[in-house]
Amino acid sequence: MRIIIIGAVAAGTSAAAKARRNNEDAEIVIYEKDSFISYSGCGMPYYIGGEVESADELIPRDPAFFKSKYNVEILILHEVISISPDKKTVEVKNLLTGDIFVDSYDKLVFAMGASASVPPIKGTDGANVFTLRNIGDMTKIKVFINANNPKSATIVGTGFIGLEVCENLKGLGIEVTLVEMLPQVTPGLDSDMAVYVKEHIEKNGVTVLTSSSVSEITEGSVVLSDGKIIDADMILLSTGVRPNTALAKQAGVELGITGAIKVNNKMQTNVKDIYACGDCIEQYHVVTGKPIYRPMGSTANKTGRIAGDSLTGGSLEFKGVLGTGIFKIFDMTVAQTGLSEREAIMQGYDVQVCHNIKPNKPEYMGGKEMVIKGIADKASGRLLGTQIVGFDGVDKRIDVFVTAITFKAKVEDLFHLDLAYAPPFSTTKDPVMYTGMILDNAINKGRPLMTAQELEELIHSGEKYNLIDARASSQYEKNHIETADNIPQSKLRNASKNFDKDIIAITYCNKGVTGNAAQNILINQGFKKVYNLSGGHKHFSKMNLKDNTK
Ligand SMILES: Cc1cc2nc3c(=O)[nH]c(=O)nc-3n(C[C@H](O)[C@H](O)[C@H](O)COP(=O)(O)OP(=O)(O)OC[C@H]3O[C@@H](n4cnc5c(N)ncnc54)[C@H](O)[C@@H]3O)c2cc1C
Numbered sequence: 001m002r003i004i005i006i007g008a009v010a011a012g013t014s015a016a017a018k019a020r021r022n023n024e025d026a027e028i029v030i031y032e033k034d035s036f037i038s039y040s041g042c043g044m045p046y047y048i049g050g051e052v053e054s055a056d057e058l059i060p061r062d063p064a065f066f067k068s069k070y071n072v073e074i075l076i077l078h079e080v081i082s083i084s085p086d087k088k089t090v091e092v093k094n095l096l097t098g099d100i101f102v103d104s105y106d107k108l109v110f111a112m113g114a115s116a117s118v119p120p121i122k123g124t125d126g127a128n129v130f131t132l133r134n135i136g137d138m139t140k141i142k143v144f145i146n147a148n149n150p151k152s153a154t155i156v157g158t159g160f161i162g163l164e165v166c167e168n169l170k171g172l173g174i175e176v177t178l179v180e181m182l183p184q185v186t187p188g189l190d191s192d193m194a195v196y197v198k199e200h201i202e203k204n205g206v207t208v209l210t211s212s213s214v215s216e217i218t219e220g221s222v223v224l225s226d227g228k229i230i231d232a233d234m235i236l237l238s239t240g241v242r243p244n245t246a247l248a249k250q251a252g253v254e255l256g257i258t259g260a261i262k263v264n265n266k267m268q269t270n271v272k273d274i275y276a277c278g279d280c281i282e283q284y285h286v287v288t289g290k291p292i293y294r295p296m297g298s299t300a301n302k303t304g305r306i307a308g309d310s311l312t313g314g315s316l317e318f319k320g321v322l323g324t325g326i327f328k329i330f331d332m333t334v335a336q337t338g339l340s341e342r343e344a345i346m347q348g349y350d351v352q353v354c355h356n357i358k359p360n361k362p363e364y365m366g367g368k369e370m371v372i373k374g375i376a377d378k379a380s381g382r383l384l385g386t387q388i389v390g391f392d393g394v395d396k397r398i399d400v401f402v403t404a405i406t407f408k409a410k411v412e413d414l415f416h417l418d419l420a421y422a423p424p425f426s427t428t429k430d431p432v433m434y435t436g437m438i439l440d441n442a443i444n445k446g447r448p449l450m451t452a453q454e455l456e457e458l459i460h461s462g463e464k465y466n467l468i469d470a471r472a473s474s475q476y477e478k479n480h481i482e483t484a485d486n487i488p489q490s491k492l493r494n495a496s497k498n499f500d501k502d503i504i505a506i507t508y509c510n511k512g513v514t515g516n517a518a519q520n521i522l523i524n525q526g527f528k529k530v531y532n533l534s535g536g537h538k539h540f541s542k543m544n545l546k547d548n549t550k
Contacts, residue, residue, distance in 0.1 A: 001026040003311060004090055004105040006080045006247065008032035009039065009134075010297050011278025012111030013066065013074075014304025015311075020070040022312035028072045029103070031092055033079035036135040037063065042297050044138040045161070048145070049168025055142075059135065083108070083251040085271050107273050107311040110248055110261060111304060114241040114279035114295050119156070123217030129235045132161060141236075150174055150233030154222045156214050158185040160327035160334075162238030163197075166206055167329055177207040177230050179214055179222070186334065188325065189387055190341045192355070192452065193373050195542050196389040197334055204330045241295055243280045256282035258293035265318040267307035275311050277303035286320040286406055287339055287384055288347055294323045322385075324402050331391060335398035338385030338405045341375050350378040354438040354449055355535030357511040358431040360393030365423045370394055371535070374411070374435040378443050381410040386435070393426075400432045411439035438512070447519055450506050450531035452543040458504070459483055465504040468492070469537070470518035475510070481540060484508070489518045493525075501527045508533035508540070 003019055005012045008030045016028050030037075039059040046052045063074040077095040084090075089104045116131035118124050128148075130141050144150070153169050155162045158180040166176050178185070178201065184194035185201065185208060198208055209224070216223040222232045243260035254270040256262035260282040267275045278300035285292045299321055309316040326335040344351045354374045359367030370390025376383050386401040388394045404414060414436020421428055429437075441447035450458070458465055459482075469476050469484040476486035487495045489509070499505070505527055507518035512535060519532040533540060 001106045002104065003028045003107045003109065004080075004103060005030040005109040005111055006090075007111035007113055007278065007280075008034075008037035008074050008076070009041065009111075009113060009278075010300035011113070011280075011304035011307070012109065013038045013061075014301045015109050015111060015275075015277055015308035016066065016072045017070055018305045018308030018314075019312045020072060020308075022309060022314055026312065028070070030066075030072060030074045031078040031080050031090075032074060032076045033095060034134060034136065035076050037061065037074055037076060038066075039135055040297075041134065044132060044135070045164035045168045047138060048132075048141055048165060049171045051168070051171075055135065055139065080247060083247055083274075085251050085274060088273065105273070107275065109307050109311065110253070110269070110274065110276035110280055111278045111300075111307075112244040112247065112280045113300075114243050116237065117240050117242045118237055119214070119239050121214055121217060124237060126217055126219065126235070128219075128233060129217055129237065131237050132165060133241070141234075144234060145172065145174075148233065152177070152231045153234045153236065154179060154214075154230055154232035155236045155238055156222075157238035157240065158208075159187060159238060159240065160325060162236065163201070163329045164327055165236055165238065166201070167204075170204065170206060170330075174234075175205075175207075177209065177222075177232070179212050179224065179230075180208070180210045181213045183211045185210065188323070188336060188340065189334070190373065192341075192539075192543055193336075193371065193387045193389055196371060197329065197332065199542070200332045200389075201329060241279065243282075243293065243295070245280060248276065248280070256291045256293075258282045258291055260293045262291075263303075263318075265306075266310040266316075267303055267318065268310065275307045277307040283318070283321045285339075286322050289320070290347075292321070292323060294321055294325075296321075296325065298324075322402055322405055324398070326395060326398060332389060333391060333394035334389050335394050336385070336387040337398055337402045338383070339375060340385055340387065341373070344375050344377070344384050349384060351384075352376045352378045352439060352443050352449070353451060353534065354435065354442060355451075355512075355539045356431060356435045356438055357535055357538055358434055359427065360390065360397075360431065361426055362423050367427070368392060370397070370431060371539070372397065372431055372435050374439050376411050376439045376443060381412065381440075381443055383409050383411055383414070383436075383439070393431075397430075397432050400430075401435075404432075411436050411443060415440065438516075441516070446523065447516065448529075448531050449534040451534045452540040455481070455506060455533060455540065456543075458506075463504070465506060466499060468505060468507045468518060469509075470507050470514050471509045471537070479537070479541065481508070481537065487518075489514050489521070492518050492521050496522055496525060496527075499527070501525070503529075505530045506533055507531070508536050511536040511538050 279295035324337040361367040
């Protein structure tokens with residue numbers, strides 16, 4: 001059996017290694033048009049910033065390694081230029097010599113990845129304009145910085161790659177401006193979580209321009225669509241990627257609705273003996289079962305392994321993705337998994353959200369707060385998604401949520417997880433458990449939450465309501481929601497006796513705990529509609545910055 005794989009980064013090399021583990025006799029050849037293989041694209045921002053000192057650390061393997069360890073032939077600077085599925089042949093161009101030759105396969109694997117998408121703007125071909133997709137791009141950026149010592153940079157797009165590069169350029173002393181077309185940064189997050197990220201980026205001295213787009217790039221500057229001109233010695237276009245599908249289309253391979261290659265859960269395309277994996281394929285969502293395109297290294301490795309297994313007769317099957325992602329911006333960690341609130345609503349769920357603000361460990365052990373947004377389905381109680389912004393310990397919480405959502409946990413299940421506790425690591429009830437408790441209270445225990453946005457709408461609706469700030473007077477004096485009355489929780493039992501029990505009441509404290517205690521008092525006194533403000537005054541005041549909706 002002769003297996004030909006196109007592309008030798010994450011997916012292609014994983015497919016080859018797995019195929020070899022299953023089958024000692026197959027001939028396995030990978031054609032790669034680039035000169036680098038099997039590198040860590042994810043580490044590239046840290047080489048630009050100097051944290052990774054040598055590019056070699058990101059490229060630990062070469063073709064000789066694959067030949068000796070796996071008996072896999074990798075031919076670099078060889079581009080597959082066409083495919084004949086009927087004859088089961090590929091046409092390959094040697095990019096060094098220009099020679100073109102034909103090779104034949106029994107099984108063919110597309111692992112062609114994705115390319116940086118460049119917006120149609122005048123001036124993107126300038127010598128100081130970059131994308132960051134591969135080692136060649138990374139080297140160009142590093143060489144430019146070393147040679148030109150830029151003072152200012154503009155990054156277009158605020159996805160995780162743009163933000164990781166932002167942090168690294170800032171670390172080199174370069175003034176960075178982020179330009180984002182949407183009204184918020186980090187497009188994957190809900191806007192009420194993105195405000196924390198934006199605030200943190202700005203706190204670290206980066207200029208953030210949301211609802212802004214670039215209309216032209218000129219030498220040394222970027223022109224925005226509102227006419228504003230920003231100095232920019234260098235520009236990074238970080239505006240997403242698109243799957244490499246030209247060869248697939250030419251071969252009659254079907255694409256999915258996202259525009260990436262459609263595969264089944266064994267990584268087979270619609271064309272016999274052609275498989276596909278990695279960033280060139282469409283995946284499906286674990287929660288909705290619907291197609292999505294999330295080009296991630298984690299998934300490329302997984303789907304590469306499945307392709308390699310499947311084409312050698314193995315039984316591995318793909319089980320979907322949750323769109324899980326995590327990145328660091330300065331000392332903040334941002335992570336998400338599953339459906340966002342926006343996506344859940346679009347999918348037709350009756351959504352319950354909560355904003356849980358808790359330290360990762362006791363404050364006496366140096367704990368720092370994280371904000372967890374939980375998104376659940378009111379009808380079934382199933383957890384649908386989670387977003388977290390915080391510092392230490394965000395990574396382990398997100399992975400607990402990933403596991404819980406994957407195994408279809410209901411919100412009430414989270415409290416019962418036997419999570420590890422000792423003061424250096426966690427709190428007695430972990431923030432994950434609190435998230436479940438808050439959502440369970442809201443969905444199943446008659447303790448509804450009101451979001452900051454819903455409260456804003458209520459305030460402006462003209463409907464009657466009682467907004468009760470249940471904190472101590474000293475805290476109320478410092479800051480409070482304009483229309484709130486201060487009734488500290490300890491006085492609420494008596495004070496509320498004269499209130500109209502039919503009017504909507506909303507309680508709040510700093511983060512939600514005392515607000516919930518106040519809510520319990522009113523509900524137990526027979527009030528009909530009592531809400532606790534999700535995330536308390538702390539979250540409301542962040543939302544009230546209004547910069548997320550500008
Ligand atoms: C800066 C950056 C940071 C990232 N950080 C993370 C992260 O933190 N976490 C995460 O999960 N993911 C991250 N990713 C994404 C991750 O790197 C990709 O998902 C992963 O590289 C995809 O692997 P792949 O093999 O499918 O595709 P690619 O890496 O795109 O490789 C495909 C290869 O195929 C070759 N090829 C294409 N067409 C042909 C042809 N016709 N003939 C021969 N060769 C061809 C290309 O030259 C390319 O080398 C990051 C990406 C970048 C750019």
